[in-house]
């Protein structure tokens with residue numbers, strides 16, 4: 032029976048964590064582009080309608096991936112950060128990841144709240160196939176017209192916070208790889224071929 036790797040002996044993220052990380056990264060890039068393009072597209076145009084549908088489908092996919100990812104993360108330890116890394120930097124990395132996880136929940140949930148309280152009341156059908164319910168319980172707290180502008184602002188603010196945190200996240204990953212020259216980036220990269228770990 033293979034021995035379970037402890038945090039100390041584990042040197043790389045596992046395949047599931049790596050696959051979800053990069054799928055999410057790709058989805059986030061697409062969502063940010065779609066989000067900004069669709070909100071500046073001509074209101075009511077076919078392009079705007081189509082982008083909204085794709086945005087909602089990919090956004091809910093990110094929510095599902097994040098639920099899966101958090102479950103995986105809590106049951107599978109991540110590799111320890113290099114011993115050479117100062118304690119404060121380790122803490123910053125940890126807080127940064129917690130912040131990213133928080134936003135990966137806050138964004139889809141606030142977006143879902145936006146469409147659920149929209150005056151246009153457009154149904155959500157994920158990828159044109161799977162009908163997705165609206166969060167009807169929100170109206171127990173206040174009328175839709177009062178909630179909608181608040182969650183819409185929250186969604187936009189969360190998107191800007193995510194962009195800011197990602198700039199730091201990506202800069203930190205590149206700094207580790209090119210300046211410090213440790214394994215922090217490569218252990219999150221897929222390794223094709225035989226896995227010998």
Ligand code: HEM
Nearest residue numbers: 062063066067070087090091138139142143145183187190
């Ligand atoms: C991680 C996931 C998501 C990201 C990164 C994201 C990002 C964005 C961005 C950048 C915008 C444009 C910001 C603005 O000017 O308002 C936007 C707008 C919007 N998003 Fe998302 N979004 C995500 C998930 C979702 C989901 C799951 C839904 C709905 C199910 C959704 C619904 C909307 C709507 C309706 C708008 C139009 C603006 C508004 O009325 O607030 N988003 N999103």
Ligand code: HEM
Nearest residue numbers: 055056059104109124128131132197201204205215216219
């Ligand atoms: C664009 C959207 C991205 C999101 C939402 C994101 C999110 C995250 C999160 C939440 C973690 C923590 C993983 C965990 O321990 O559970 C992480 C780790 C990591 N990310 Fe990203 N990431 C993104 C893009 C990138 C990019 C473009 C790079 C590289 C240039 C990158 C490099 C890394 C590395 C190297 C780690 C591992 C750090 C460590 O070992 O502690 N990420 N990412």
